Amino acid sequence: MSALTLTLKYKPAQRVDMSSLVCQHLAGLSVTEISALTLQSGKLKLRVDELFTIVGTDTQDIVINNSADNLDFIGKELDGGRITVNGDVGAYLAFGLKSGDIKVSGNVGLYAACEMKKGYLEVSGNVGDFLGAALPGNKMGMKGGTILVKGNVGERAGDHMRRGNILIEGNAGDYCGSRMTAGTIAVMGQTGRYLGYAMRRGTLLLWNQPKLSASFNDCGAHTLAFLPILFRSFKTLNSRFADTSLAFNRVQRYAGDMSEMGRGEVLVKL
Amino acid sequence: MIINGVSIDATFAEAFPMKATRAIITAQNEKWAMISAQAMTGFATSVIACGCEGAIERVLDPSETPDGRPGVAIMIFAMGGKGLAKQLETRAGQCVLTSPTSALFSGIDGGIRIPLGKNLRYFGDGFQVSKQISGKRYWRIPVMDGEFLTEATTGQVDAIGGGNFLVLAESQPQALLACEVAIDEMRKVPNVIMPFPGGVVRSGSKVGSKYKSLGASTNDAFCPTLKGMTKTDLSPEIESVMEIVIDGLTKEDIDKAMRAGIQAVCDLGAGNGIKRISAGNYGGKLGPFHFHLQEIMA
Numbered sequence: 001m002s003a004l005t006l007t008l009k010y011k012p013a014q015r016v017d018m019s020s021l022v023c024q025h026l027a028g029l030s031v032t033e034i035s036a037l038t039l040q041s042g043k044l045k046l047r048v049d050e051l052f053t054i055v056g057t058d059t060q061d062i063v064i065n066n067s068a069d070n071l072d073f074i075g076k077e078l079d080g081g082r083i084t085v086n087g088d089v090g091a092y093l094a095f096g097l098k099s100g101d102i103k104v105s106g107n108v109g110l111y112a113a114c115e116m117k118k119g120y121l122e123v124s125g126n127v128g129d130f131l132g133a134a135l136p137g138n139k140m141g142m143k144g145g146t147i148l149v150k151g152n153v154g155e156r157a158g159d160h161m162r163r164g165n166i167l168i169e170g171n172a173g174d175y176c177g178s179r180m181t182a183g184t185i186a187v188m189g190q191t192g193r194y195l196g197y198a199m200r201r202g203t204l205l206l207w208n209q210p211k212l213s214a215s216f217n218d219c220g221a222h223t224l225a226f227l228p229i230l231f232r233s234f235k236t237l238n239s240r241f242a243d244t245s246l247a248f249n250r251v252q253r254y255a256g257d258m259s260e261m262g263r264g265e266v267l268v269k270l
Numbered sequence: 271m272i273i274n275g276v277s278i279d280a281t282f283a284e285a286f287p288m289k290a291t292r293a294i295i296t297a298q299n300e301k302w303a304m305i306s307a308q309a310m311t312g313f314a315t316s317v318i319a320c321g322c323e324g325a326i327e328r329v330l331d332p333s334e335t336p337d338g339r340p341g342v343a344i345m346i347f348a349m350g351g352k353g354l355a356k357q358l359e360t361r362a363g364q365c366v367l368t369s370p371t372s373a374l375f376s377g378i379d380g381g382i383r384i385p386l387g388k389n390l391r392y393f394g395d396g397f398q399v400s401k402q403i404s405g406k407r408y409w410r411i412p413v414m415d416g417e418f419l420t421e422a423t424t425g426q427v428d429a430i431g432g433g434n435f436l437v438l439a440e441s442q443p444q445a446l447l448a449c450e451v452a453i454d455e456m457r458k459v460p461n462v463i464m465p466f467p468g469g470v471v472r473s474g475s476k477v478g479s480k481y482k483s484l485g486a487s488t489n490d491a492f493c494p495t496l497k498g499m500t501k502t503d504l505s506p507e508i509e510s511v512m513e514i515v516i517d518g519l520t521k522e523d524i525d526k527a528m529r530a531g532i533q534a535v536c537d538l539g540a541g542n543g544i545k546r547i548s549a550g551n552y553g554g555k556l557g558p559f560h561f562h563l564q565e566i567m568a
Contacts, residue, residue: 144402163402182400201399225373225419226401226410228338233404265399 003061003084004034006052011068014042015090016051018064019073023081023100026059034059069109075102078119091128094121097145107151111135116164118145122238129154129173132166142166142183148239155192158185161202167234167241177204180264184230188240199257199264205230206268207246216256221270223250271564275540276547278532278563283434284551285559288317288347289354290429290519292327292377293386295366296341300329306369307342310361314346315466316515318475318486322348322357323431323517325463336375337419343377345463347431347517354426355384362420363390370415376406378425387411387420430559433516433524436474436492436548437535442510444543446470449512451538452531459527462518474513474550489550508545521559529566536567 004026017040026034035049048054056063060081064074067087074090075083079098088106097116107125113132131153132142141160152170159175161183171189178194180202191210205227231247240246251267271278295310297303307326314324324346335341346361348354366374367390374387391398391409399410400422407422437452439445453469456462464470479487490496491503492511504511514531518524538544549563 184401203399203401222416224410224417225337225339226403226408226417229336229408229419230401230403232336232338263397263399 001058002056003058003063004031005055005063005065006048007055007065008052008067008071008087010051012041012046012051012070014044015070015072016041016046017073018071019076019095021048021062021064022075022078023060023062023083024079026062029059031057067104067106069107072109075100075121078102088125093123094119097121110154113142113145113147115140116142116145116147118143120146120148122148122150124150126151126170127153127157129156130159131157132161132164133157133159140181146237148237148241150239152189158183158202161185167237167239169240177202177264180204186241188246196257196264196266198260200261201263203264204266205251206266209252209268210266212254212266213257215259216254216266217258219253219255219265221250221252224253224267225249227251227267271567273533273536273567274538276536276544278536278567279546279548280564281549282551282554282563283432283528283549283561284554284557285430285432285434285524285561286349286557287559288323288349288429288431288517289351289426290345290347290517291354291358291381291384291424291426292343292345293358293362293366293424294330294335294341294343294375294377295369296330296335296337296339296373296375297369298339298371300340300342302369302371303340303342304329306366306372307344309365309369311344311346311465312365314357314361315471317347317349317431321353322346323463323465324357324361325465325469327460327463328457336421337373339373345377345461345517347429347463347465351382351384351426358424359385359389362386363393367393367411367413367418367420373419374421376421376424378427381425381427383423384426386422386424388422390418390420391422427519429517429519430521430524431517432557433518433528433559433561434474434513434550435528435532435563436511436513436546436550437544438492438504438508438511438546438548440507440509440543440545445510445512448535448538448542448544449514452514452534455530455534456514456516456527459523459530461520461523462516462527464514464516464527466513466515469514471513471515472511474511477552477556492548503548505545513550521561524559524561525566528561528563532563532567 038045069088072090091109110128134141155173174192178197180199186205227249234241254266311324327343330341394411449470474489475486
């Protein structure tokens with residue numbers, strides 16, 4: 001059984017809501033039935049076969065080829081299975097992801113992995129603002145799972161994050177880890193201003209010294225036993241995070257944000 | 271049955287169902303992992319008065335431990351799950367948390383999860399940090415030498431306690447040497463511990479006593495100085511008897527350990543003063559697990 005492959009015929013004029021094309025919704029459907037499903041695009045409802053050519057039958061292994069940056073809600077609340085996207089995607093990728101794997105070869109828009117619960121998201125390109133964050137007004141962002149970004153991420157990555165790992169090989173924008181409740185964000189590149197703004201708990205693990213706010217206090221240099229275990233858990237990833245030569249357990253520890261609860265930490269490689 | 275001049279009695283060891291767990295203690299070096307492990311398994315020879323039976327299972331190579339440091343695997347056995355959990359937590363708190371550079375991890379992935387560091391975290395007084403890594407929860411507790419890292423829970427599994435055999439020799443040094451050799455071999459068997467000092471017990475007990483307050487008393491039938499005073503089980507040439515008690519996760523584990531131990535004793539043979547191998551039981555009425563010596567050595 002080959003992967004259910006959807007190849008975009010043309011870039012639609014309006015944004016497209018792709019939320020119905022997830023493994024659990026397509027399970028048991030024939031290619032004909034999938035073709036007849038409709039996707040909201042602006043005011044229009046477009047048949048799937050109007051936008052995509054469809055090949056393959058394995059609904060638990062979906063491939064989207066020739067993807068465009070106005071395809072939103074790909075993998076929304078995915079609950080098992082695998083989605084592979086070749087190309088860029090729009091906003092709300094992996095929104096509320098429950099389980100399963102999503103891999104994207106291109107760039108990703110706003111609110112990727114917003115309120116993600118579990119599972120794995122891998123992006124080879126760059127990601128927009130609010131990665132792993134909560135929807136505006138909500139208090140709980142990402143609650144579990146792992147996000148790997150090989151490029152850069154925008155502002156507010158991990159806003160209101162509660163649990164899980166966000167691994168960023170590139171740079172992170174301003175307000176990275178803002179209002180974090182818990183979890184781990186690791187950034188191999190540079191970080192922007194207001195790192196960990198109003199974070200309550202959680203860990204920001206950095207390879208480069210950040211410019212920290214005055215509300216983060218230096219706790220000194222330490223060798224932390226949990227870091228080798230954390231790095232070992234990345235061993236299976238297709239990432240620089242799996243490279244043991246880049247791992248470390250000696251860090252400078254900063255506690256903050258003291259203007260909030262102050263139980264968070266920024267760990268910087270020494 | 272006679273092996274190398276050593277007579278193997280047609281009897282059996284009687285053992286009981288227990289609950290068991292394993293924990294892994296690591297430290298900056300093997301010396302401090304061992305010190306912590308010895309403290310944690312101290313005063314844990316018998317459930318009769320210690321609340322549990324515990325011992326070091328084996329030394330772990332850094333490649334085998336969760337944090338890549340030298341480590342020691344310990345196992346604790348108790349008659350019930352509640353007692354096991356209490357003993358584990360108390361010992362972890364007083365013996366591992368306190369031990370310099372130590373960290374504590376689960377040694378059994380499955381089973382019923384019981385607290386390891388789950389409640390020790392409160393020692394952190396609000397400064398403790400939780401980390402969930404690969405589905406396991408860890409607690410980082412700030413302590414004066416840095417951070418105490420502990421896994422939140424470990425696994426409790428059904429197990430067997432009380433496998434045993436007796437070494438009957440012509441002299442005390444010969445009995446002890448035979449037991450030392452046996453213990454060396456038995457420690458190579460996984461999933462078992464020999465909880466008595468050095469793995470050997472010289473004060474084997476029988477059920478009951480002439481004194482009402484005691485539930486167990488000296489096994490007079492195997493006491494060589496009482497040969498003329500009691501219904502003895504010893505022939506005139508036996509001058510010393512020592513016992514090895516084995517707790518294990520499964521019957522097969524205990525079988526293997528007993529076979530390894532008895533074989534090592536028999537290899538010394540009658541020429542080194544070893545005359546008989548016997549075992550302790552209660553007539554088969556109390557424990558559901560019977561380890562027949564001759565079947566094990568067949």
